[in-house]
Amino acid sequence: MESLRGKVWRFGKDIDTDLIIAARYLNTSDPEELAKHVMEDADPEFVKKVSAGDIIVAGDNFGCGSSREHAPIALKAAGVAAIIAPSFARIFYRNAFNMGLPIFELKQSDQIGEGDVVSIELDRGVINNESSGKSYEFVPIPPFMLSLLQSGGLMNSIERGA
């Protein structure tokens, strides 16, 4: 995974998976179709505004609710490059890793504003808010998750493990 740099879209806390992709669109798992409706019930204009490489910064408990993997699929297909939040709901956290959508736990997420430009240095474990000039250390990715990522994700680890 290379370094990430992008413009920030801000969301509040407890962003649930129904807000990320409403169930009325779950009659397909086609990424392009899902991407058309990403975050629709949180911000109906989001799809028009987001560009490839943008980064979502949210409050606590991002991705709570359903287990639908359609949520990280939709975000990724819409071009969202990473998500930063103080905490993530458990199933979403696991799904994001499995889908290859980078997510970062950052306690000081509220110090990053809409429209800020942030860069994420994966090797140093640092998130830089280029707009404010402040840098923060994100919560390290658990070693087990990191090894899964390095083996190319969960499904790819099957062949290696077998």
Added chain:
Amino acid sequence: MAQTITEKIFSQHASRDVYALEIVQIPIDMVIGNDITTPISIHAFEKSGATKLANPDGFSIVLDHFIPAKDIASANQARISRDFAKKYKLKNFFDEKDMGIEHALLPEKGLVVPGDVIIGADSHTCTHGALGAFSTGMGSTDLAYAMVTGGNWFKVPESIKVVLTGKPQEYVSGKDIILEIIGRIGVDGALYKTLEFTGDTIEHLSMDDRFSMCNMAIEAGAKSGIVAYDKITEQFLSDKPLAREPRILYSDSDANYVQVLHINVAELESVIAYPFLPSNTHTLTEAVNDSIKIDQAFIGSCTNGRLSDLKVAAQILEGKRVHEDVRLIVTPGTQRILREATKLGYIDIIVDAGGVVSNPTCGACLGGYMGILGDNEVAVSTTNRNFVGRMGSRSSKVYLANSAVAAASAIAGVIADPTQS
């Protein structure tokens, strides 16, 4: 070293003693998919080059969300699961012929038993913890991994001990207890943890109540909810052909808990979760005082679509009429529940009162079909989530309640107290 019931289940599956926060790779007894989540799993399964299921009888597909098909895309989506089930001669495939909401259906079929490790690509998979099993929701890729390997990796969760004391008052149910807990600790209050329900209240709670409580553990962010095996569990299992021999485990008295939560259930009144989070709880008295007008009352879902829900609804609706401005929709959890409720006369009472009874489905709960809310409409619902747009329009509102409150409210046209109806 002392262990919780959850640590014991993981230890049995890992064939060594394991404790909270350890990461383990273990076999899984039952893997559950549905019409929405399984197609992604099937795609990943096929892409991996797998040609067989590691544990075919430990895999169930239940078509329950948008089945009978709500539209062309849903029909096409269901076909992916149907074709896969046929190709792999899946024993535990539940389509329209024997349908039900997965978390009501599997316990009924004896496919989930005490001591099991269960995963499902559905967040309410935690329901099955009511049987004294470890059961949790995961995504479709994790499901695919389990289909191929027969197991998966887990971080053994820390446990929060919930001590429930006293006998619940009339019309206070497992739903009220879990809403009270979520109200107290918040929607991320149990993040990554297990909610272990204990205390003398348990002996007063039916399996249906216990399923409701474990079902909504996820609404507090929990990984699982669990109730240990007792006489009521034994009774529930006694008429079912069990897929495996139950492994009956109990927490040690000196097991380690990260938090202990006490609830005096004897004094608890019914709880209503106002929009837009299940943690936004109020007492029924407050809700009645707020005179909340409703357009729709919904009784159903994996939380409250069981026989006791239909029974209490029928008791309240008998000889009454649903308010002229309200639609009452009742969705039995399974075909068996529908059949039993019909035999016992509950369905006649509900229909006579002006309610409509649907096929078993998750449809209305997640705004899929069979009871979508229009702009600015308000519902009282026995379901599990009241997020923005959850049951339909972005401007609609959902108040979560138990089945007695939903039935009483359907008659009154406002959120109402069942003891007054």
